[in-house]
Amino acid sequence: MDLVSKQQQQSSYSARSRQQIIALLQRFKFVRQSLKCSAKNLLHVDDVFNKAKIAVVYPIKPLYDLVGERLTPACKRAFTRIYRLFDLDRDNLWNDNELRSFQQTIWGMNMMLERNVIEWKKTALLVQHDSQHGERLLVDDKITFTGFLTIMDIYIRQNKVDVLWQVLWQLGYDDDLDLKIPEAIQSSGWDDLDSNNFDPSVWRLTAFEVDFLSSIFYQFKSDDGDLLCSEDMTSIFSVFSTPLPLWSVRGKKLLKHCFSLPRTDEDVTTPPASLAGVTFDPEIQGALPSDPVPSPPSISPSGVTISSSPLPSIDTSKNTMASCSPLNKPMSYLCWMNHWHMLCTISPSTCRTELFCLGHVGDTLETSKLSIPTGDTDAIFVRALVLGNNDAANRSIINALHDTHHHDYCSEVNPKRPETTCSVSRLVLSAETNTDEIIHLILTEIPSTSVSEIMKSLKQKLNSLLAKQTATGERVYDMAILLFDAADEQSWRYAKEIESKLLTDDMPRIFVGTEAKSEFTSPQRTHRDHCRSMDLEDPIIVSLDDPKLDSKPLLLRHLVRCTQDRGFRSTPHGERKRRFASLKKTCPIVQQRCVCRYSNGVCSQRGEEG
Secondary structure, three states, X not given: OEOOOOHHHOXXXXXXXHHHHHHHHHHOOOXXXXXXXXXXXXXXXXXXXXXXXXXXXXXOOOOEEOOOOEEOHHHHHHXXXXXXXXXXXXXXXXXXXXXXXXXXXXXXXXOOHHHHHHHHHHHHHHHHHHOOOOOOOEXXXXXXXXXXXXXXXXXXXXXXXXXXXXXXXXXXXXXXXXXXXXXXHHOHXXXXXXXXXXXXXXXXXXXXXXXXXHHHHHHHOOOOOOEEOHHHHHHHOOOOOOXXXXXXXXXXXXXXXXXXXXXXXXXXXXXXXXXXXXXXXXXXXXXXXXXXXXXXXXXXXXXXXXXXXXXXXXXXXXXXXXXXXXXXXXXXXXXXXXXXXXXXXXXXXXXXXXXXXXXXXXXXXXXXXXXXXXXXXXXXXXXXEEEOOOHHHHHHHHHHHOOOOOOOEOOOOXXXXXXXXXXXXXXXOOOOOOOEEEEEEEEEEEOHHHHHHOHHHHHHHHHHHHOOOOOOOOOOOOEEXXXXXXXXXXXXXXXXXXXXXXXXXXXXXXXEEEOOOOOOOHHHHHHHHHHHHOOOOOOEEEOOOOXXXXXXXXXXXXXXXXXXXXXXXXXXXXXXXXXXXXXXXXXXXXXXXXXXXXXXXXXXXXXXXX
């Protein structure tokens, strides 16, 4: 509408045109503002172009649903993570210091900073007072998450969309509300088993990451106990479009590039009906824009609001996805940490990307006021690769070790990819101390079909996963478990073939036989003789007929000894190697003579070292 004449500015016409404009705004939600302008009289022409520029640079569509008059789900997820970043004491509230930290991070030091903090709290208090739905925007003079979203909503209704974009851009979100992951985390070398710069130390959670995960657990756990229920789990992962953890169906896509996949629970091997049509978050990329506005904005009426509603429309209802959580059973703290240790063993980069999205932004100590135990720091970790020619027997042993007797874990009948499972248990290792030790058990089963098809590449991967790296002296996995049927000679030959073709002398291994009987027979004597000829521990025999596997404590202690006991014989002629290294240090002048006098077998095996 071009106001080109004075007649058009008469009161009667002005009133009629105003009614038309209001009707236009109410009918078409995408119409943001009305401006009086005249190209002939050069009235507010520059405002038209400025508003058009703002509409392009700061689009409202990714942030706000104009039809539903509320923040979009993607925008709400982004601000959920942002709110957690500055909730340093993990009480789900923003105190004055946390609010100042947020505003200072976005707009820097400013004379208006303190006044703006007071203004935010006054606005939240005013909206809370006028609200008919009982939303609590302030608790003990601290801003709640609902209060934070309400203030963001008010900025949009005042046509200050640029404020929200300044916050999002400054904290690493792009124009599509995708979070930019630091290149240090996305480094493909972490998961590349064939890389020359392979470092097993990154396949372990750091103390800072354990601290962060502990804080997250105790921040979101139910008030009635030290357990995470399905609703708690949904709240933790609400920053993702599909609020499920990586060890559920959501991890199948994100971990498809890894050596193994987590074996998912049977009740979520396919997405639940309520998840139909929901797409998983892709690998998040983006770029940080520059030139943020240096001063914090104030909340004051300006322009024409989008809606005639007197209060912002914020959806504060609980997420209805709770029933879709794979964790339909409560999860304890140790079980929570156990799953994260498994994820880091599967893929360090994907695990740390997940942590970054949850709010872990660096190696800084948590300042949480929560009471967090330190039980996991003294735990014992057992990580093992399981190989054998009978996948069904392998699965039975794995399920028994994890105490999943009723098929709590399931997968394909003949899986083609290695699959990783985990569990945590308490076990008395020493009769003298008679104290329970926390055991984190992480097992990766390599199917027999996979071994035969990718023998060459598998050997290279096992060299990275099992061999001790000279730079750090660490391994990703502690041992290989070679399973065989004690009554089947072909199964025994397969185990020996795997040992000779895939494992080198510096890779730890143990032999585990499965049998219905418990007495030593002639074939078992053959197995024992083979291990003794290589200076390995005798095979341990377990029964598959016992559904509860009463020999589980014995087998678990055997695995723990392999990781903890230096005298445990898990590498061929390991004791001879240690004695030889000691001889080289004590008598370097006559080391060759010492070797020859020690053992004829050592001379042939140590020729290169001598």
